[in-house]
Amino acid sequence: MDYKKAIISLSCEAKHETNEILRMSEYNPSNIEPKWQSYWLENKTFKTDDADRSRPKFYILDMFPYPSSAGLHVGHPEGYTATDILARYKRMKGFNVLHPMGWDAFGLPAEQYAVKTGTHPRVTTQYNITQFRRQLQAIGFSYDWDREVDTTDPAYFRWTQWIFLQLYHQGLAYEASVPVNWCPALGTVLANEEVIDGKSEVGGFPVIRKPMRQWMLKITAYAERLLNDLDELDWPDSVKEMQRNWIGKSVGADVRFDVDGHDEVIEVFTTRPDTLWGATYMVLAPEHPLVDVITTSEQRDAVEQYRKDASLKSDQDRTDTRKKKTGMFTGGYAVNPVNNARIPVWVADYVLISYGTGAIMAVPGHDERDWEFAKTFGLPIVEVVAGGNVEEAAYTDNQDGVLTNSASTGISLDGLNVPEAKKRIITWLEEQQKGRGTVNYKLRDWLFSRQRYWGEPIPIIHVDGQPKPVAESALPLELPEVEKYEPSGTGESPLATIEEWVNTTDPETGKPARRETNTMPQWAGSCWYYLRYISPDYELGPVDPEKEKYWMPVDMYVGGAEHAVLHLLYARFWHKVLYDLGVVSTKEPFQRLVNQGMILGEMEYTLFKDADGAYLSPDQAERYDGEVQRIKLTDEDIEKTSTGFALKTDAVQKYGLSEAAAGTYVIEARSYKMSKSRGNVINPDDVIKEYGADALRLYEMFMGPLEQVKPWSMRGVEGVFRFLKRVWRVYVDDRTDELNADLVDVEATRDQLKVLHETIKKVTEDIEGGRYNTAISQLMIFNNEAMKWEQKPKSVMNTFLVLLSPFAPHIAEELWSRLGNPNTIAAENWPKFDESYLVADAFTYAIQVNGKVRGTLELPADKATDKDLVLSMAKAEPGVAKYLAEGNIVKEVFVPKKIVNFVVK
RNA sequence: GCCGCAGUGGUGGAAUGGUAGACACGAUGGACUUAAAAUCCAUUGACCCUCAAACGGUCGUGCCGGUUCGAGUCCGGCCUGCGGUACCA
Numbered sequence: 001m002d003y004k005k006a007i008i009s010l011s012c013e014a015k016h017e018t019n020e021i022l023r024m025s026e027y028n029p030s031n032i033e034p035k036w037q038s039y040w041l042e043n044k045t046f047k048t049d050d051a052d053r054s055r056p057k058f059y060i061l062d063m064f065p066y067p068s069s070a071g072l073h074v075g076h077p078e079g080y081t082a083t084d085i086l087a088r089y090k091r092m093k094g095f096n097v098l099h100p101m102g103w104d105a106f107g108l109p110a111e112q113y114a115v116k117t118g119t120h121p122r123v124t125t126q127y128n129i130t131q132f133r134r135q136l137q138a139i140g141f142s143y144d145w146d147r148e149v150d151t152t153d154p155a156y157f158r159w160t161q162w163i164f165l166q167l168y169h170q171g172l173a174y175e176a177s178v179p180v181n182w183c184p185a186l187g188t189v190l191a192n193e194e195v196i197d198g199k200s201e202v203g204g205f206p207v208i209r210k211p212m213r214q215w216m217l218k219i220t221a222y223a224e225r226l227l228n229d230l231d232e233l234d235w236p237d238s239v240k241e242m243q244r245n246w247i248g249k250s251v252g253a254d255v256r257f258d259v260d261g262h263d264e265v266i267e268v269f270t271t272r273p274d275t276l277w278g279a280t281y282m283v284l285a286p287e288h289p290l291v292d293v294i295t296t297s298e299q300r301d302a303v304e305q306y307r308k309d310a311s312l313k314s315d316q317d318r319t320d321t322r323k324k325k326t327g328m329f330t331g332g333y334a335v336n337p338v339n340n341a342r343i344p345v346w347v348a349d350y351v352l353i354s355y356g357t358g359a360i361m362a363v364p365g366h367d368e369r370d371w372e373f374a375k376t377f378g379l380p381i382v383e384v385v386a387g388g389n390v391e392e393a394a395y396t397d398n399q400d401g402v403l404t405n406s407a408s409t410g411i412s413l414d415g416l417n418v419p420e421a422k423k424r425i426i427t428w429l430e431e432q433q434k435g436r437g438t439v440n441y442k443l444r445d446w447l448f449s450r451q452r453y454w455g456e457p458i459p460i461i462h463v464d465g466q467p468k469p470v471a472e473s474a475l476p477l478e479l480p481e482v483e484k485y486e487p488s489g490t491g492e493s494p495l496a497t498i499e500e501w502v503n504t505t506d507p508e509t510g511k512p513a514r515r516e517t518n519t520m521p522q523w524a525g526s527c528w529y530y531l532r533y534i535s536p537d538y539e540l541g542p543v544d545p546e547k548e549k550y551w552m553p554v555d556m557y558v559g560g561a562e563h564a565v566l567h568l569l570y571a572r573f574w575h576k577v578l579y580d581l582g583v584v585s586t587k588e589p590f591q592r593l594v595n596q597g598m599i600l601g602e603m604e605y606t607l608f609k610d611a612d613g614a615y616l617s618p619d620q621a622e623r624y625d626g627e628v629q630r631i632k633l634t635d636e637d638i639e640k641t642s643t644g645f646a647l648k649t650d651a652v653q654k655y656g657l658s659e660a661a662a663g664t665y666v667i668e669a670r671s672y673k674m675s676k677s678r679g680n681v682i683n684p685d686d687v688i689k690e691y692g693a694d695a696l697r698l699y700e701m702f703m704g705p706l707e708q709v710k711p712w713s714m715r716g717v718e719g720v721f722r723f724l725k726r727v728w729r730v731y732v733d734d735r736t737d738e739l740n741a742d743l744v745d746v747e748a749t750r751d752q753l754k755v756l757h758e759t760i761k762k763v764t765e766d767i768e769g770g771r772y773n774t775a776i777s778q779l780m781i782f783n784n785e786a787m788k789w790e791q792k793p794k795s796v797m798n799t800f801l802v803l804l805s806p807f808a809p810h811i812a813e814e815l816w817s818r819l820g821n822p823n824t825i826a827a828e829n830w831p832k833f834d835e836s837y838l839v840a841d842a843f844t845y846a847i848q849v850n851g852k853v854r855g856t857l858e859l860p861a862d863k864a865t866d867k868d869l870v871l872s873m874a875k876a877e878p879g880v881a882k883y884l885a886e887g888n889i890v891k892e893v894f895v896p897k898k899i900v901n902f903v904v905k
Numbered sequence: 906g907c908c909g910c911a912g913u914g915g916u917g918g919a920a921u922g923g924u925a926g927a928c929a930c931g932a933u934g935g936a937c938u939u940a941a942a943a944u945c946c947a948u949u950g951a952c953c954c955u956c957a958a959a960c961g962g963u964c965g966u967g968c969c970g971g972u973u974c975g976a977g978u979c980c981g982g983c984c985u986g987c988g989g990u991a992c993c994a
Contacts, residue, residue, distance in 0.1 A: 026943085238909045242989060245908065250993075270994060283994095318992085325992080355993045362994090369992050442993050561988070598988095603916075635931080640915050702929070704918055708911085709987070716917065719929050722944095729944090774919070777928035784928095846924040851975045853924050879961090893974050899923045903974050 027728035029692020032814040037137055039813075045826055046091075046142040048098050050535075050547060058095040059551050060087045061530055061590070063559025063567075064102045064149075066522075067128035068109060072135040073674065074682045074700070074712060079558040079596040081697045082706050082772060084141045086556060088806035089767045091142075092830035098551055099142060100533035102149035103129050104526050108191065111454040114485040121454040121485070125152055135684060139693045140809050142826070149532045151525030156532060157456045158476035159542040160524050163574060165459060165469050166581055172218040175467060178447060180491070182210035188487035189451040209311065212491060215458060215518060217446040219573045223247050226443075226572055235593040236707070239564040246565050248442025253426050255361065255435035257282060260333040260342055264293055269356030269440050272366060272398070273429065274413060274421035276338045277406040278384035279361040280374065282345045283327065285353035286310040294345055296331030303328050303347055310349040318349050325350050325373045336361075337434040338425075339408045348373065356440050365390040385418065446570065448521060453485055453494040455519030463506045463513045471507070493517045526567055527574040530554055530589060541583065548584055553591045558706075561595040568593070594770065597709040599700075600671040601680030605633040607647060607655060607667045615657055618668040631655060638667060645669045671711035682712050694808035695721040701772035701807065720776075724811055727783050727804070731797065731815045739818060740792070748793040753837045755785045756796050760833035763803050772807070779804055794819065802828050847874045848901040855879035857900075867894050874900045 040046060060083045065076055087099040103125075110121035110128075129150065136143070149156055167173040181190040185205035189212070194201045219226075227247045230240045252271035259266060266282060284291050286307040295303045306328040310318065327348030334345050350369055351360050364374035364381040371394035374381050381390050386404045388395025395401065398418045406413040406421070411428050413421040429435035449458065459470035459477045470477055480501040488496045496502060496517040506513045528542060534551045535544035568590070575589040608621035609629040621628045637651040647655065647665035657665060674681045687696045698720040704710045733740050748756070759782040766775035782800060786792060798819060805812035805825045816825040843864040845857040855877040863869055871892055874880060884904060891903035 236909090238988080241909055245990065248993065252994080268994080272994080350992045350994095352993065360994050367994070369994075372992090440993080564989075635915090638915095645915090702917085708918095710917070713917065713930070715930055719917095723929085725944090773917095774928080777919075780928055844924080848924085848975070851923095851973095856924070891974055893923090895923060899975085901923085901974050 026734045027725045027732075027811070029694060029724075029810065030689075033138075033140065033688075033693050033810040036810045036813045037140055039824070040140075040142070040826075041137070041145065043824070044146070045824055046087075046099070046144055047146060048100075048144045049096060052096050053550065055094055055096040057098065057551055057555075058087075058090045059098045059530075059554045059556070060090070061099075061533075061554045061557045062101060063557070063563060064104050064526070064529060065132060066104045066107050066109075067125065067132045069113070069124070069128055070676070071128075071131055072684050074684050074687070075560070075596075075599050075674070077139055077684055077696065078599055078700050078706070079560070079594075080136070080139070080141055081700045082594075082596065082770070083556065083558050084697075085701070085767060085772060085806040086770075087142055088809065088826060089830065091826065092802070092806075092828055094829070098147075098533065099144060100147040100149070101136065101141070101143040101145070102147075102529055102533065103132070103151065104522065104529070105129060105150050105152040106455050106520075106525055107522050108452070108454070111452060111485060114454070118484070120481075122152065138688055139684065139696060142809070147533045147536045149529055149536055151456075151529065152454075154476040154478050157525065159532065160456050160520065160528070161459045161470075161475050161477055162472060162542060163528060163578070164456075164520070164524075165472060165475075167217060167577060168460070168469050170577065170581075172221060172577065173448070174216055174218065175213055176216050176445075177211045178214045178216070179209040179211045180214070180451075181207045182212075182491055183207045186487070187489035187491070189491050191450075210491065212451075214447055215449040215460075215516075217448045217573075219446045219570070220441060220443055222573050222576055223249070223441040223443050224439075225576055226569065229572075229576075229588055233588060233593070234591060236595060239561070239568070239593060239595065242564050243569055246443060246569065250440050250442075252438060252440065253422075253429060253435050254357065254438045255337065255429060257334040257337060257361065259290070259294060259345075260335055262293055262332075264290060266290060266334050266345070266359050267357045268359045268361045269438065270361055270363075272363060272418075272422075273425045273435070274403060274406075274416075274418055275363040275366050275384050276336065276361070276425060277408075277413075278363040278365045278382045279336055279343060280364060280380045280382055281343050281362045282334050283348045283351045283360050283362055283373070284330070284345060285351040285358040286347055286349055287353040288347070288358045290359075291330060291347050294330045294332030295347075299329060299331035303330055306347060313349065318352075325369070325376050327373060327377065329377075337429070337432070338406075338411065344379075346377075354444060355442065364394065366394055366396055368394045368396060370394070446573075448524075449518030450521050451487070451491060451493040451517075452519050453479065453482065455521065456524055457495070458516040458518055458520060460516040461504060461506060461513040462516065463509065463511050467516070468506065468513070474507075493519060495519070523567060523570050527571045528578070530557075530571075531578075531584065542578075543583065545583070545585075552584060553586045553589055556592050556594070557590040558594045558596060560598070564595065594706065596706050598673065599703075600709065600711040601674045601678065601682070602713060603669060603671045603711050604680075605635075605638050605645060605667055605669050607631040607633055607665065613656065615661075615665055617666050621668075633667060638669075641666075674712075682714075687717060691717050691721040692724070692810070694724055694811050698724070698776060698808055702776045704773055706770060706772065723780055723783065724808060726787065727808075727811065728815070730783060730786050730792070731818065742790060743792045743794055743797055743819070745795075746791055746793050748796045750837070752789065752793060752796055753834075755782055756799060757833045757837040759800070759803060760831050761838065764830070764833065767806070776807060779807070799831050801825060802831060843897040845870060845874065845897075846899045847877055847880050848899060849880060849883040849904055851901060854883050865896050867896075870894065870900060875902075 062080050062083050083099065087097050091097045105125045110124045113119060113124050114121045151157060164173060181192065181195050183190055183200045183205050186200055186203065190200055190207060195207050199205060200207055227244060227249055230243055250271050252269060253273040255268050255270060255273060257266045257268065291303065325348065327346045330345050330347055332345045333342045336343055350373065351358065362370040362373065364370040364379065365383045366385055371381065382405065383390045384403060384405050385395060385401035387397055387401040401418055403413040403416050403421045413424060416424060426437045457477045457479060459475060460467050461470060480498050482494055482498055485494055488494055502515050502517060504513050504515055505511065531543040535547045538544040571589055575584060576587065578584045579587055608616040608618060609631065610616050610624055611626040616624055616628065637648055638645045639648045645667050646663060647667055649662040652659050652662045652665065672678055672680060684696060695717055699717045702720055703716065731740060731743065759778050762778040763775045766772065801812045801816050802825060813825050840861060842858055842860050845859065846853050847855045847857055857874055857877060859870065871894060875884060884902060887904040889902050890905050893901035
């Protein structure tokens, strides 16, 4: 159609339509993106070839999402885009790439929704998965969709249950009575995150600690290996450090104290056995079984009252270090094994039953907590390590201090430093059979049961009150259908209410049996999903061993920092168990880990006022007791001051503030975490609708370094969208929708090749280094140059599309095919750069005098390395000579092709 | 408190110890347009000098100090923010 005639024929009223017509051949992602997405799916472009062992493998894994009803969030595509770029790049580099996606689909929200509406969680979950899959496909991710896994699929959790049985057989799964968050008013057990300040999140009812029978996994048996094997991993230091702290290894000794007047022993764990002579009292945790034995009749009522009070306190309250220490004397005494001193035994809740032996020897001179307790209750403080003043504070140095007051018959530590003293006393304790060197971990066994419906059933039956594993051949053990999802009211899971399911018979003995009604926590499914992707249909085990050997370990694992400890530690634990069983061939699952930073909402400018409408500074607003008015400002209302942002003078009146104080109204400028309640959530669908998936991908990467926290900006999205439009116009004539006439089959000039090869180099190195933002800026630099070329060699312009394709695959495919290339660009080889094009013809020297730049000097490449020539020319520079004349040159620094510095005095 | 990370223009950010601010956003001015949008061009760290511009100069990467011919970058000490953890004996 002749577009000019068409425009002329249109009436004035329909003018906006002319824009539509003009735009038809402009870059329009909604025309091209769905087309290429279907092409990739239909042609299985990204299907991983399992049989191919000729190429090196590369396993790129994303942390799979929980498919929530809210849909995808812009935080998800951040990491997913980074891994997708890497996956597309590695394929072009000749790697056999495994890049799968799936769903961590068990979880509380679907169950809560079921309680409210009666909808089966399976229905909700499947619907949400469909939404998530559609959204991910609309971003053009190159997953092999034939490998999708779903943790709620019986074919999947069959193997989750199988792994549980292996843990059970290894003695790593056991039952124990453990306190849970019991809410009598709701008749249910609550997860930690459902309890706020000791009250239920729903309804605000009191929550108490109630012991219940639970399944535990003995992760502590692997503590040492989980700690040591961290060293080999290419993970962020912060994550490794968090895991080390979580495992919390401490080396010390168990010491036995005889109880005076009873045939009992109090065993304590201490990291400071060298301070035994300073132990002036002992403390038992309120739950310690010896409390009953030791307490004298005079003290019994008081101690019982104290224990009762402590049991009512939440863990939070008990471990709040700001509160004053509490405790009660039991009336009993213990005997210090080093000097037979008779020391009082107290009960206090600052000692935790769950760590060490639940009892301590208190050394107030050299432990801050004991010191505080001793001061509170007037207990004696003895100095046994010289160097501080124990009357004023505990002296806790454990390196340089010298032992004192530490001698008894047959043993003396006096004069030794702390490390030597520790060794000596441990040897002595072992000889005397009063104790031994031990190691303790903060890490606790993993509470593995949940009193919920929507989780993997634990494959155990109880016969004659004893647990008995379900046969492997009977797996998967599926969830029964239920009528309602409300909790049972007894604290047990809703499964407990289904009599016909709970009551069964032991297939071996025919005896009546009761099924386990607890289900597994959400962590279970995510502990091994990376293995299932390798052989998602394998029937003989969780993973095909031959394929496992080829693909493992995961070469790159990207996800949020919130999983730094628990998910990654649990998954490592299961992996090590599977390693010991010979199911997997590597000690560790994830060789390299990267955490993406959180994406915050758009920057917000806020003016604060108090309830009466008077101005509040951000600091005042934070401390203000009443209702703070928050007034959102726009860019026009604010100006930058030397210290921050303030209300512009001409906007002061608009917000009803006194003009006399104009210029002093400091406002808050910050971006907040995206949240529904704040209303600053960005939906990727909306971004795609307006700017396309390529712009979304590009912006997510261009924002800044992947690991960093960064605020969203719609204007930034527009910026990369404009870049894509410019790329489009370099290739396509937007009046005719044909290829531009200046794209021709000519030999590239040296300058063109130089920019191209610089771009190949930079983009290649930046992808390898995970610096996607600077790779994109180099692509922009190339395009800015190419726009200026009168003739654009097709060879160069083809190569550029290959470089662009991992970042913006849809536009790259479209232009690639318009250039007449018959196959998908994804099948191309990644270009190599040629150093010879990168050599500069000329170099610019910065000429410094005393470190300050006083001039520049441009020299052709052949002269630039001639030191004498460069120095003499540098001295002759007019701007430089002036400064040289101020003194004598005492030193000449010459850095070839870069800089000259004269030191003048 | 302890552990980890980070502080660079109005904004996001870039810089193997070698000309700080690449690439973008925003802003300002201009071109095109009846107009707007889109697009293109130019300027854009602060300050001083100047009628103005050019030229030039001073300062400038959270703060104080150090190493170096030369420090955003390395070292020491602080401050602030973010994340984790918290009576773990």
